[in-house]
Amino acid sequence: xxxxxxxxxxxxxxxxxxxxxxxxxxxxxxxxxxxxxxxxxxxxxxxxxxxxxxxxxxxxxxxxxxxxxxxxxxxxxxxxxxxxxxxxxxxxxxxxxxxxxxxxxxxxxxxxxx
Amino acid sequence: xxxxxxxxxxxxxxxxxxxxxxxxxxxxxxxxxxxxxxxxxxxxxxxxxxxxxxxxxxxxxxxxxxxxxxxxxxxxxxxxxxxxxxxxxxxxxxxxxxxxxxxxxxxxxxxxxxx
Numbered sequence: 001x002x003x004x005x006x007x008x009x010x011x012x013x014x015x016x017x018x019x020x021x022x023x024x025x026x027x028x029x030x031x032x033x034x035x036x037x038x039x040x041x042x043x044x045x046x047x048x049x050x051x052x053x054x055x056x057x058x059x060x061x062x063x064x065x066x067x068x069x070x071x072x073x074x075x076x077x078x079x080x081x082x083x084x085x086x087x088x089x090x091x092x093x094x095x096x097x098x099x100x101x102x103x104x105x106x107x108x109x110x111x112x113x114x
Numbered sequence: 115x116x117x118x119x120x121x122x123x124x125x126x127x128x129x130x131x132x133x134x135x136x137x138x139x140x141x142x143x144x145x146x147x148x149x150x151x152x153x154x155x156x157x158x159x160x161x162x163x164x165x166x167x168x169x170x171x172x173x174x175x176x177x178x179x180x181x182x183x184x185x186x187x188x189x190x191x192x193x194x195x196x197x198x199x200x201x202x203x204x205x206x207x208x209x210x211x212x213x214x215x216x217x218x219x220x221x222x223x224x225x226x227x228x229x
Contacts, residue, residue, distance in 0.1 A: 004157060033216070042118075043158075043204060045216035057227060091157065101146060101165060101208070103217065105157035 002026045004106035006092050012112045013082055021109045023092030032075045033093040033103060034067065036060075043091065049075065072111045082113045116141040119207050120220035128228050129197055135190040135223045137205030145207040148217065149179055149186040152202045161203070164188065175199065200227045 004025045012017050025032055034046040047057040049067050066078045073093075079086055089110050093103040121136040125204050139145065150158040154223045162173025169181040184195050188205060206217040 035217075035219075042221050043206075043217075043219040045218065048216060056212075058216070093158075101148075101163055102160055105150075105159070107155060107157045 002096055004068065004092055004104050006090075006106035006109050008109060009107070009111070010110045012114065013017055015084060015113055016081050019079050019082055021079075021090050021092075021111070023075045023077070023094075023106055024073050025092070025094030026084075026096075026104055027073070029094035029096050029104070031055075031095045032067075032069070032099070033095075034077050035091045035093065035105075036088040037091070037108075038085075038088040046077070079111075084113050087111055087113045116143075116145060116207055116211075116218050118152070118207055118218055118220035120203075120205050120223045123221065123222050124224045124226065126226045126228060127195055130194045131161050132193050133191065133199075133225065135203050135205075135225065137188045137190065137220055139186050139188065139205075139207050141186075141207065141209075144210045146210055148180060148206040148208070149173065149177070149188070149190050150204040150206060150219075151175075152204065152222075154201070158204060161190070195225070195227045197227050197229060199225060201225060 007022045032049045037043045047061045048055045064080045068076050089108045092106040093110045095103045117140045119138045148163045149161040151161050152158045162171050164171045164181045169183045172178045177192050202222045204222050205220040
């Protein structure tokens with residue numbers, strides 16, 4: 001069964017460093033999402049992406065964040081200058097055009113900012 | 115604004131017992147409702163969804179949920195749980211006017227099934 005994959009599974013970085021979280025969505029999916037979950041808190045929406053542009057973003061998704069689809073298979077989330085409060089589990093999701101209510105999630109990347 | 119509340123953070127239950135995981139939502143506009151499950155070291159997997167029609171929705175692995183508009187609830191049930199149902203369960207909503215848009219999640223309920 002096709003699945004969304006994410007790398008790395010765990011990333012440790014120092015405050016102020018840039019990180020790139022990578023996701024490989026399911027191959028025929030065209031809508032992509034990033035969510036995050038700070039330990040002990042809710043899963044929160046960050047951004048959705050379609051047709052090479054952001055379709056929706058949350059208040060959390062400020063200028064420190066960016067997303068990109070650098071090639072036909074990867075979808076990345078970049079945090080330019082990490083803060084301690086960016087420590088969280090980051091989930092990528094994707095969906096097909098014909099199934100707007102079925103988002104498929106990856107296993108997540110745990111980001112730890114020290 | 116929309117919000118989702120899962121009333122229990124942890125639910126311990128014995129194998130073969132019934133279980134109910136509670137979810138309430140708040141929204142001034144109509145929403146679609148979802149339950150996701152997350153097994154250890156895996157992504158969130160869609161269990162079931164309510165879009166319209168019958169308020170009793172059946173999902174995978176023997177789970178079902180009932181939409182109650184007057185009580186703004188969408189509780190998840192299973193008549194007899196297995197050890198393999200041990201996981202974290204998330205209730206979520208999305209706005210009906212924003213098809214395929216963001217999911218708004220509850221805090222999650224950790225279901226622990228004991229032998």
